[in-house]
Amino acid sequence: MSEHDTGGDGARAPVDPGLQIERTTLAWLRTGLSFAVGSLVLTRLIAHTRPLVALGCVLALLPVAVLVGVLAVRRYRADSALPQHRQPLTGGALPAGVALLAVLVGAVGMVYTVLL
Amino acid sequence: MAGSSNETRRWPKRVYGQGDEPDARFSLANERTFLAWLRTAMALMAAGVGIETVNAATSRPQNPLVTWLALLLLAGGVLISATSFTRWAATERALRTGRPLPAPRMGAVLGYGLAAAGVGIAVLLVVVGI
Incomplete structure (x- = not known):
């Protein structure tokens, strides 16, 4: 990877002055990791009393966490292919989905707190 | 992927249906x-989950005040998650239409809420002795 490599086309001039897209991708990955770690810890705590529920949570959550990461990186690739950011960026579906996931994690946390 | 056909496909409509494309740096910052x-x-x-777990591990029966504090923290988290997307959409719309950005209401909720939670934890520590 050269320092000008912003998604496969090394011949193009730097398309990301200020590394805005890279910072945003890293913010996505940070958020995805917090989500993954938070839900895994919560799952581990639930496993103490309800192992089957916890197993189901892990099986449902891990693919979702991986999917968020993959979509975030693909977002980066698609956006960085746009010359000088003059083209529209990706829309609001992924933000909405991740916000919904956070609400779900909070709801599970509340159920855990009440039942514990 | 690129071009104006993207305009029609982008969701949500109430954001992308109006105004012009802002500087991408603003969208990314948003x-x-x-x-x-x-x-x-x-x-x-x-x-919230953390203090309730400690509560369950250290006191029998559990201290209900700690449980309430945990629920309050969790409810705060849910509230912020639920409003964050709406705020993102409102900000993006303001960027597109050139209008002023929406007021950061959740900032006050978070600031004062955390202050209240801090006082609550201090009281629990000193008075109740969790």
């Missing part, structure tokens, strides 16, 4: 702010 709010919300939830 997205990062949204993500920072989400991480803050998840930190609040983690704090």
Whole structure:
């Protein structure tokens, strides 16, 4: 990877002055990791009393966490292919989905707190 | 992927249906702010789950005040998660239409809420002795 490599086309001039897209991708990955770690810890705590529920949570959550990461990186690739950011960026579906996931994690946390 | 056909496909319509494309740096900054709010919300939830877990592990029966504090922190996290997307959308719309950005209402809720939670924890520590 050269320092000008912003998604496969090394011949193009730097398309990301200020590394805005890279910072945003890293913010996505940070958020995805917090989500993954938070839900895994919560799952581990639930496993103490309800192992089957916890197993189901892990099986449902891990693919979702991986999917968020993959979509975030693909977002980066698609956006960085746009010359000088003059083209529209990706829309609001992924933000909405991740916000919904956070609400779900909070709801599970509340159920855990009440039942514990 | 690129071009004006993207305009019609982009969701939500109430954001992308009006105004002009802003400088992409503003959209990206808006997205990062949204993500920072989400991480803050998840930190609040983690704090709630954490204090309730400690509560269950250390006191029999559990201290109900700690449970209420945990529920409050979790509810705060849920509230911030639920409003973060709406705020992202409102900000993006303001960027597109050139209008002023929406007021940061959740900032006050988070600031005063955390102050109240801090006082609550201090009281629990000193008076109740959790």
